[in-house]
Amino acid sequence: xxxxxxxxxxxxxxxxxxxxxxxxxxxxxxxxxxxxxxxxxxxxxxxxxxxxxxxxxxxxxxxxxxxxxxxxxxxxxxxxxxxxxxxxxxxxxxxxxxxxxxxxxxxxxxxxxxxxxxxxxxxxxxxxxxxxxxxxxxxxxxxxxxxxxxxxxxxxxxxxxxxxxxxxxxxxx
Numbered sequence: 001x002x003x004x005x006x007x008x009x010x011x012x013x014x015x016x017x018x019x020x021x022x023x024x025x026x027x028x029x030x031x032x033x034x035x036x037x038x039x040x041x042x043x044x045x046x047x048x049x050x051x052x053x054x055x056x057x058x059x060x061x062x063x064x065x066x067x068x069x070x071x072x073x074x075x076x077x078x079x080x081x082x083x084x085x086x087x088x089x090x091x092x093x094x095x096x097x098x099x100x101x102x103x104x105x106x107x108x109x110x111x112x113x114x115x116x117x118x119x120x121x122x123x124x125x126x127x128x129x130x131x132x133x134x135x136x137x138x139x140x141x142x143x144x145x146x147x148x149x150x151x152x153x154x155x156x157x158x159x160x161x162x163x164x165x166x167x168x169x170x171x172x173x
Contacts (some may be wrong), residue, residue, distance in 0.1 A: 003004075008035050018126075020100070029085065031046070031122045034150070044124075045080050045083055045086060046080060060152045071168075074163040074166070075131070076096065076164050076165060076166065077129065077165055077166055077167070077171070078108060078167045078168075078169060079166055079167070080092060080164070080169050080170075081134050081168070081169065081170035082171065084171070085120065085169060085170065086102050086111065086169075087110050087122060088113055088114050088120075089110050089111060089113055089114070089118060089120065089145060089169075090110070090113055091108055091109070092110070092111050092150070093108075093109045094106065094108045094117045094167065095107045095109075096106075096165060101160075102163065103156055103157045103158065103159070104126060104156070105154065105155075105156050105157075105158075106124055106167060107152055107153065108153045108167050108169075109150060109151075109152050110145060110152070110153065110169075111145075111148075111149050111150050112143075112145035112147060112148055112149050112150075114148070114149050115148070116147055117144065117145065117146055117147060118145045118147075119142055119143070119145070120143050120145075120169050120170065120171060120172055121140040121141065121169070121170045121172055121173075122141055122142075122168065122170075123137055123139065123140045123141065123155075124137070124157075124167050124168075125137045125138075125166050125168070126159060126162040127163060127164045127165060127166075128161050128162070128163055129163040131164070134157065135157060138155050140170070141155075153167070155167075157158065
């Protein structure tokens, strides 16, 4: 190790460690019916709901929820654009390390659950301690997976004030 470099520190990856272990133990891509919703478990796909009708109380400058509401986005995790995309591949593991330049490197190891080639788009968002963006969301990058194969996606933050992240996976267009 270079005398001026800092040792790598893992960034917490929350409950996805449990999901990754469960994925490995269950065979990852085993064709099983969708698991029922478990309260408190992070969703794989953001769910939207329509807010109530009527006027909202209070001044408009107060931090209130307006428009469509979504389920919470779990930090340090992977989000899919749809259940169909989520059924085509498994996230075997996600890693996050602080680099020698004090930025963050995130890597997701993806496994194809299909007997056909799969192409997905992937991007990352890096967030500060208060969950505000520490930098613009990365550009979409295409990841190709051969049938039943493994691929890695890696992204680096530019900012140093990164506290958490999330990775989005969407079907290719």
